[in-house]
Amino acid sequence: MAAPEIEHLIRLLTRLPGLxxxxxxxxxxxxxxHRAQLLDPLAAALTEAGxxxxxxxxxxxxDTRNPCVVCTDPERDAGLICIVEDVADLWxxxxxxxxxxCYHVLGGTLSALDGKGPxxxxxxxxxxxxxxxxxxxxxxxxxxxxxxxxxxxxxxxxAKAQVTVTQIAHGVPVGGELDYLDDGTLMxxxxxxxxV
Amino acid sequence: MAAPEIEHLIRLLTRLPGLxxxxxxxxxxxxxxHRAQLLDPLAAALTEAGxxxxxxxxxxxxDTRNPCVVCTDPERDAGLICIVEDVADLWxxxxxxxxxxCYHVLGGTLSALDGKGPxxxxxxxxxxxxxxxxxxxxxxxxxxxxxxxxxxxxxxxxAKAQVTVTQIAHGVPVGGELDYLDDGTLMxxxxxxxxV
Numbered sequence: 001m002a003a004p005e006i007e008h009l010i011r012l013l014t015r016l017p018g019l020x021x022x023x024x025x026x027x028x029x030x031x032x033x034h035r036a037q038l039l040d041p042l043a044a045a046l047t048e049a050g051x052x053x054x055x056x057x058x059x060x061x062x063d064t065r066n067p068c069v070v071c072t073d074p075e076r077d078a079g080l081i082c083i084v085e086d087v088a089d090l091w092x093x094x095x096x097x098x099x100x101x102c103y104h105v106l107g108g109t110l111s112a113l114d115g116k117g118p119x120x121x122x123x124x125x126x127x128x129x130x131x132x133x134x135x136x137x138x139x140x141x142x143x144x145x146x147x148x149x150x151x152x153x154x155x156x157x158x159a160k161a162q163v164t165v166t167q168i169a170h171g172v173p174v175g176g177e178l179d180y181l182d183d184g185t186l187m188x189x190x191x192x193x194x195x196v
Numbered sequence: 197m198a199a200p201e202i203e204h205l206i207r208l209l210t211r212l213p214g215l216x217x218x219x220x221x222x223x224x225x226x227x228x229x230h231r232a233q234l235l236d237p238l239a240a241a242l243t244e245a246g247x248x249x250x251x252x253x254x255x256x257x258x259d260t261r262n263p264c265v266v267c268t269d270p271e272r273d274a275g276l277i278c279i280v281e282d283v284a285d286l287w288x289x290x291x292x293x294x295x296x297x298c299y300h301v302l303g304g305t306l307s308a309l310d311g312k313g314p315x316x317x318x319x320x321x322x323x324x325x326x327x328x329x330x331x332x333x334x335x336x337x338x339x340x341x342x343x344x345x346x347x348x349x350x351x352x353x354x355a356k357a358q359v360t361v362t363q364i365a366h367g368v369p370v371g372g373e374l375d376y377l378d379d380g381t382l383m384x385x386x387x388x389x390x391x392v
Contacts, residue, residue, distance in 0.1 A: 002287055003260045005248055009241045015234060017226055023214075029284055030213055031242070032249055032258055038211060043242035045205045046227070050236045052201055053228055062228055064199045088225055091198055 006032075058129070060105030060122060062087050070094075070102060077101045079135035083126070083154060085109060085142055093140065101138070104129070109146035110153060123154065131161045139167040143188075202228075254325070256301030256318060258283050266290075266299060273297045275331035279322070279350060281305060281338055289336065297334070300325070305342035306349060319350060327357045335363040339384075 002010075006028060013024035031039040055061070056068035063069055070076065070090075080101025084090050090103050106121040108114070118124060130137050137158060141147035155165050171189035172181060198206075202224060209220035227235040251257070252264035259265055266272065266286075276297025280286050286299050302317040304310070314320060326333050333354060337343035351361050367385035368377060 002258075002290075003249065003265070005241070005245050005260060006258065009245050012234070012238050012241050016223065018219075025284060025287065027212065028245075029258075029282070032245065035246055035249075038208070039242060040246045042208045043239055043246055045201070045208050046235060046239035046242065049201050049205050049224075049228065050231055050239055053199070053231075062198075062202065062225075064201060069199070086225070088221060091221065094198075 059103045060087070060107060061090055061103060075100070078133055080138065081126070081130060081134045081136075082138040082140050083151070084140050085147060085150075089140065089142075099138075101136075106141070106150065109141065109144075109150040111146060118153075121150070123157065126154070127157055127161070130158055130163050134163050136164045136166060139165065143170050255299045256283070256303060257286055257299060271296070274329055276334065277322070277326060277330045277332070278334040278336050279347070280336050281343060281346075285336065285338075295334075297332075302337070302346065305337065305340075305346040307342060314349070317346070319353065322350070323353055323357070326354055326359050330359050332360045332362060335361065339366050 009031075010021070010024050010028045013019055013027055014021055016024075019027065031042070052064045053062055054064070054066050056063055056066050056071055058067045058071045061068040061070055065072075077100060080099075081104050082093065082099055082101055083104045083106065084093065085106050085108060087105055090105055093099050093103075104122070104126045106123075108116050108121060110116060110118070110121065137154075139151040139154065141151045151167065158165050169192060170185070171192055172178065172185065178186065205227075206217070206220050206224045209215055209223055210217055212220075215223065227238070248260045249258055250260070250262050252259055252262050252267055254263045254267045257264040257266055261268075273296060276295075277300050278289065278295055278297055279300045279302065280289065281302050281304060283301055286301055289295050289299075300318070300322045302319075304312050304317060306312060306314070306317065333350075335347040335350065337347045347363065354361050365388060366381070367388055368374065368381065374382065
């Protein structure tokens with residue numbers, strides 16, 4: 001009943017994560033009501049992103065060039081590879097400013113159900129990369145069962161290579177109150193206690 | 197730290213209703229991961245919508261032509277004007293299939309706080325339109341205080357014109373259980389009771 005261009009836009013918006021038909025309609029109207037400030041710039045930004053973005057063949061980051069800006073940065077330690085599940089995790093690590101090495105983005109965790117094996121996570125590439133140039137591999141997969149299983153699998157694979165495998169610490173998050181934490185976190189924190 | 201094209205896209209997505217920085221980042225990544233199925237079609241649909249869509253000068257509907265497809269439909273009763281707050285409400289009314297007249301989209305309710313007076317809601321245009329060609333004006337603003345105040349204001353204005361003013365019924369929604377309804381709805385339903 002609305003113009004076909006609107007119906008088409010709403011159908012596409014419904015495919016976005018977390019948007020049902022109702023919120024897609026509301027979003028379409030919001031965009032159309034703010035054409036100059038929102039709809040036109042967003043259309044241009046999406047077109048531009050689709051045109052220039054590519055996946056880095058070395059680490060799996062998303063960037064405008066391949067290899068990406070992280071892999072080609074001469075100031076970064078190429079002997080250090082941090083393994084993350086997702087590009088969002090790479091961004092989070094970069095925001096923290098705590099790390100100045102390179103990355104390997106798995107694109108998920110090992111999962112027979114989702115059909116994600118070592119090949120899909122580009123683990124063979126990671127292993128040959130680690131053998132060739134890495135001094136240390138830092139495991140920074142999520143502290144979930146799937147994340148830790150994947151980390152364990154990678155550790156086993158790298159056991160024969162001349163490379164140190166480390167893992168980021170699990171424990172009480174900074175600013176966290178003990179009372180609000182789950183048992184698993186407290187157990188990990190207690191187990192990893194160290195001398196002060 | 198991500199490519200400037202991504203940062204720009206995320207900034208724009210943050211301006212969408214209900215999206216914080218975190219969900220905007222996740223949405224941007226989701227779009228970039230599904231480029232062929234989602235990002236490119238969405239960019240094209242937004243560009244197309246921005247190019248063709250316009251507001252109907254008669255009723256305020258959003259369409260590809262002005263006057264819109266509803267106002268120019270010869271099968272519709274031009275003597276019947278239904279007053280709704282928003283284009284989304286017009287769509288809802290059209291989906292129900294219960295109405296075959298024309299519309300007037302206010303674009304909100306009267307509100308001194310939001311700087312919305314009769315001019316902003318195009319009420320003077322509505323009054324002259326009602327005087328010229330309408331037989332009946334149907335009030336279909338929301339059953340809220342703001343919606344009903346606006347409806348009351350329009351009723352007063354049209355009192356001197358040769359036009360019947362009606363209002364859609366308020367009561368128990370079809371499929372609604374009494375136990376779950378608020379007092380206001382039950383009161384309205386009881387007050388509007390009719391002989392069977």
